[in-house]
Amino acid sequence: MAIYQRGAGSHVAERVQPEPGGPEEKRLETLVEQGVGGWHRIDDTEPEAAEPASPQEPPKKPNKASSKADWVAWAVHQGETLEAAESANREALIERYHGADSTEEIA
Template sequence: MGVYQRGAGAHVAERVQAEPGSDEEARLERLVEDTSSGWRRVDDEAAEGGGDGSGDAPKQPAKSASQAAWVEWAVSQGADRDAVKDAKRDDLIAQYGKE
């Protein structure tokens, strides 16, 4: 599955993992091609030696991060994507946030 994120510099505003062959993946690929969109394919960067390449666990998003970023975090913590995809950000923070 492709992992896409947008942001500037080290700041990640949104991170999405798209199902292969899905409409969402096609939409994100178009955004990656538009360099002004700020979107990039993260797994491509790691394969090319970009990013930190450390293989460390993902970092918890800031409390101000998007709902989508918190969904990705919850999934990385073992949550079922279908169970959390429509959850409110504050609920995800309460359940999966670590101080």
């Protein structure tokens, strides 16, 4: 079965696998032949290009003025579950993870 894909570069806007010999397959094949709309045919045996696995850098310890999202990321990095970190307010995360020895002020 043929797979038809529309997009540019590595961006895939749409992917369709129509019934073989059906009107949708004929329409898509025509679009591919005419070069219309960024459509192209993919061999269904072609393996999908896997994105290279890049090791994610651990987040830097946020300062007291950082956003809640930064503190949530830090809490998760420290071993807290995402749900627990997201349910806590920013001030609680700062208190829990900033450390008592810091002299930074909340901006």
